[in-house]
Amino acid sequence: MQINHHARLSVAPMMDWTDRHCRVFHRIMSRQTLLYTEMVTAPALVRGGARHLLRFDPVEQPVALQLGGADPAELAQAARMGANEGYGEINLNVGCPSDRVKSGCFGAVLMERPALVAECCAAMIAAQPAEVTVKCRIGVDDQDPAQVLPDFLDTIRAAGVRRVTIHARKAWLAGLSPKENRDIPPLDHDLVHRMKAAFPDLHISINGGIASLAAARAHLERGIDGVMIGRAAYHSPADILLDADRAIFGGAPGPDRHAVVEGMRPHIAAHLAEGGKLAQVTRHMLGLFAGLPGARHWRRMLSEQGHRDGAGPEVLDRALAAMEQAAA
Structure with a gap:
């Protein structure tokens, strides 16, 4: 390497x-x-x-x-x-x-x-x-x-x-x-x-x-x-x-933000299967949509619901929907 x-x-x-x-x-x-x-x-x-x-x-x-x-x-x-x-x-x-x-x-x-x-x-x-x-x-x-x-x-x-x-x-x-x-x-x-x-x-x-x-x-x-x-x-x-x-490196650009969310789903599923909490992962994702319309709703949904017992990938879906509705 x-x-x-x-x-x-x-x-x-x-x-x-x-x-x-x-x-x-x-x-x-x-x-x-x-x-x-x-x-x-x-x-x-x-x-x-x-x-x-x-x-x-x-x-x-x-x-x-x-x-x-x-x-x-x-x-x-x-x-x-x-x-x-x-x-x-x-x-x-x-x-x-x-x-x-x-x-x-x-x-x-x-x-x-x-x-x-x-x-x-x-x-x-x-x-x-x-x-x-x-x-x-x-x-x-x-x-x-x-x-x-x-x-x-x-x-x-x-x-x-x-x-x-x-x-x-x-x-x-x-x-x-x-x-x-x-x-x-x-x-x-x-x-x-x-x-x-x-x-x-x-x-x-x-x-x-x-x-x-x-x-x-x-x-x-x-x-x-x-x-x-x-x-x-x-x-x-x-x-x-x-x-x-x-x-910086002269290569191809990265994915869009929604693709990043999709890319995190397997990691989240594996973490939850090990007994982990959703918020342990999603707390790092709060700024993903920073500066875009509806970003506050994304942050709030993850912050309020990510730590709840049993919270799973559906919280991501709600957060995306809330953000998109606010931006519409």
């Missing part, structure tokens, strides 16, 4: 959002875009035995596993588990600013410890065959990104890392919540482009504040290797993913 090719456009790993149901939904819209799991912590896999967190459907490929951790031996073991499950990429989280990861000395706080990040990456690379990548910030707290980011990239490159995704914001570990860290620190896209110029041998993707395919193409045309889109791909997935295969 040429995973670097697919990394030309990717959907960011997002806690509580990019689970396996979300990824199947996104894959129906784009065959090419690289998808990521939610962050899975190495301790949960190695010490907690939570192998179920690695579960994915082969139809999701190309899909990458994101790990959180700071212990090289533990991350190596977790990476080996991920590779054995079939992931083609193992990504190390060096960007999450939450208190939980800060207290565990992983996530964005690792920007302050590049040598440890390099040690972790080297151990992961040595332990298994999948490509090891890093997702980082441009810096944390009072660091000067123009100084620390080149040193950070140089250090992890020396450890064998060849692909990096850079969220073009600092993380403020003191004073800002994780949600505020996604919006308040100013974006510095130009710095990321300067890093690509300084490290031409690295595959560098840019992340942060990119909300359209047009914006993604503009970054690619400036010479960046890849673009990672987060919240826009979740809240307005059709706007990002339905035309991604054509606009």
